[in-house]
Amino acid sequence: MTDVMQERAGVQVLMCDPDGPRVTTTQDVLDLIGAVFLGAEVVAVPASRLDESFFSLGTRFAGEVMQKFVNYRLRLAVIGDISGHVAASPALKALVHESNSAGHVWFVPDLDALDARLRTVA
Incomplete structure (x- = not known):
């Protein structure tokens, strides 16, 4: 499977393949953003594709x-x-809570939760 564009809850989403390349650098992020110019409003990235440094806020990644x-x-x-990451870091827990309260970055446990969140913005 590769990254694919899907309509979910009326919103165009770039669904990133869990087995795709890890996101370890800012250039990797820009590559994902470049793929979005096909029309997506949301990029759904499996947590497993994010480098461990993403969850260690001291790295600033x-x-x-x-x-x-x-x-x-x-x-x-x-x-x-x-x-596991959230339990190990009060700062990450606060970031996840704040992000989920805002509009640009969401942390959701599964695709059903993503769909529910998308319905609030569609």
Whole structure:
């Protein structure tokens, strides 16, 4: 499977393949954003594709990734169980909570939760 464009809950979403390349650099993020110019409003990235540095806020990688999506007026949805990362980092827990309260970056456990969230913006 490769990354594919799908309409979910009335919104065009670039669904990233869980087995696709890891997102480890800002260039990887820009490559995902470039693929979105096919018409997606949201990029859904499995948490497993994100480098461990994304979940370690001291690296600032998560901030760089999130800022790129904000700059390009796109939404990022991180899909999957990140409870282990959140339990290990109060700062990450706060970031996830704040992000889920805002509009550009969401952390959701599965595709059903993504669809529910998309219905609120469609």
